[in-house]
Amino acid sequence: MPEPERLSDHTTLRLGGPARAWVRATTDDELVDAVRRADEAGEPVLVLGGGSNLVVADDGFPGTVVEVATSGVSADVEGDDPTCGGVVVEVAAGESWDDLVATAVERRWVGVEALSGIPGSVGATPIQNVGAYGQEVSQTLARVRVWDRRLRGIRTFAAADCGFGYRTSRFKADPSRHVVLAVTFQFRQGELGAPVAYTELARTLGVEPGTRAPMTDVRRAVLGLRGSKGMVLDPVDHDTWSAGSFFTNPVLAAGRVPAGAPSWPQPDGSVKTSAAWLIEQSGFGKGYGSGAARLSTKHTLALTNRGAATTDDVLALAREVRDGVESRFGIRLVNEPVLVGCDL
Ligand SMILES: Cc1cc2nc3c(=O)[nH]c(=O)nc-3n(C[C@H](O)[C@H](O)[C@H](O)COP(=O)(O)OP(=O)(O)OC[C@H]3O[C@@H](n4cnc5c(N)ncnc54)[C@H](O)[C@@H]3O)c2cc1C
Numbered sequence: 001m002p003e004p005e006r007l008s009d010h011t012t013l014r015l016g017g018p019a020r021a022w023v024r025a026t027t028d029d030e031l032v033d034a035v036r037r038a039d040e041a042g043e044p045v046l047v048l049g050g051g052s053n054l055v056v057a058d059d060g061f062p063g064t065v066v067e068v069a070t071s072g073v074s075a076d077v078e079g080d081d082p083t084c085g086g087v088v089v090e091v092a093a094g095e096s097w098d099d100l101v102a103t104a105v106e107r108r109w110v111g112v113e114a115l116s117g118i119p120g121s122v123g124a125t126p127i128q129n130v131g132a133y134g135q136e137v138s139q140t141l142a143r144v145r146v147w148d149r150r151l152r153g154i155r156t157f158a159a160a161d162c163g164f165g166y167r168t169s170r171f172k173a174d175p176s177r178h179v180v181l182a183v184t185f186q187f188r189q190g191e192l193g194a195p196v197a198y199t200e201l202a203r204t205l206g207v208e209p210g211t212r213a214p215m216t217d218v219r220r221a222v223l224g225l226r227g228s229k230g231m232v233l234d235p236v237d238h239d240t241w242s243a244g245s246f247f248t249n250p251v252l253a254a255g256r257v258p259a260g261a262p263s264w265p266q267p268d269g270s271v272k273t274s275a276a277w278l279i280e281q282s283g284f285g286k287g288y289g290s291g292a293a294r295l296s297t298k299h300t301l302a303l304t305n306r307g308a309a310t311t312d313d314v315l316a317l318a319r320e321v322r323d324g325v326e327s328r329f330g331i332r333l334v335n336e337p338v339l340v341g342c343d344l
Contacts, residue, residue: 007060010067011051012119012233013243015311016340017060019046024067026094028181031070032147035179038064039149046340047179049093049121053128053243057341058311068123070094070181073103088142090184093123097130105215109187111140111194113218114201117226119233119244123180127171128336129164133222134197138164142186146171146178154181166272167248167336175338193218200225230298242302243337246318247275250331258329275333276301282328284321293317311342318344
């Protein structure tokens with residue numbers, strides 16, 4: 001009997017026990033077949049991209065992991081003049097997100113340059129409406145093609161039907177239903193990126209917020225900022241053995257934001273505040289922890305595996321931080337990564 005695949009070899013936290021069965025799907029047909037067969041057999045399914053937003057139990061996964069390894073990028077330039085038209089790009093779910101961003105910057109496709117350096121697959125980006133540095137994938141996404149496990153058919157959702165919000169979507173809200181096969185983006189073309197919507201990024205670029213900067217500069221600046229926070233994967237840097245931000249930024253009723261906390265007003269009148277600020281103010285500084293799971297030494301929002309951690313260690317630290325923030329501020333932080341076979 002070959003050794004079972006372990007999730008720890010496929011997650012950026014390097015955590016998670018063995019899977020009962022494993023299928024690596026390199027075409028849409030293989031992907032749909034693997035999921036359909038497991039569903040018909042009543043077998044639990046875990047759809048796996050790059051494993052960068054997953055916390056998997058030490059016991060592993062008692063079902064079939066379907067690893068999405070599909071490939072293909074096809075671009076369709078609109079209109080006769082490529083300099084003023086847009087471009088529609090369909091990308092297979094298994095493609096690397098950051099490779100797509102690099103291609104976009106190189107080919108002058110505007111609107112994802114601030115999303116440089118985010119690990120994982122293209123197919124996972126609509127799940128939590130990936131975002132960073134003032135951009136979200138929902139701003140350039142045109143449609144998502146999925147296998148609907150309930151209806152047992154292929155469906156296409158226009159962006160407006162994806163239920164996108166801050167780190168959420170209809171796909172996240174209804175887990176286990178949709179397998180993303182491909183994502184289509186609609187980009188403007190140009191040398192300059194989208195207006196810079198994040199103060200720290202604007203400052204780094206030396207431009208006013210709301211103005212544009214060359215896309216190559218934006219990508220370089222974002223990769224620099226992310227690197228300084230341990231948010232670009234680096235196998236030798238334990239600060240990056242994480243699932244990125246472990247908690248989402250709380251969105252509160254106006255007036256509930258603690259004095260001194262950063263606040264970002266939302267269109268519906270609510271206010272988003274900073275989970276990192278709340279964590280720090282509750283006594284959990286960078287590097288907090290005494291065991292093999294600790295806060296990143298570069299960013300309080302990332303829970304990291306220093307090399308010998310277990311999932312239980314990471315969850316214990318997450319509970320300590322969540323409960324500490326709640327007792328200090330009465331605000332309950334919510335985890336951003338998907339928990340598989342475990343709970344907070
Ligand atoms: C260092 C670091 C930095 C990060 N920075 C950011 C950031 O700035 N912004 C941000 O939003 N996120 C960030 N993340 C989180 C993560 O990279 C993103 O959420 C990413 O989109 C996850 O992609 P993945 O392929 O690794 O998904 P996985 O971790 O493999 O899966 C995540 C979830 O999506 C589901 N899924 C994956 N592929 C598919 C598919 N094809 N169809 C259906 N479901 C699918 C899985 O079942 C699971 O529920 C960061 C993570 C790390 C480790």
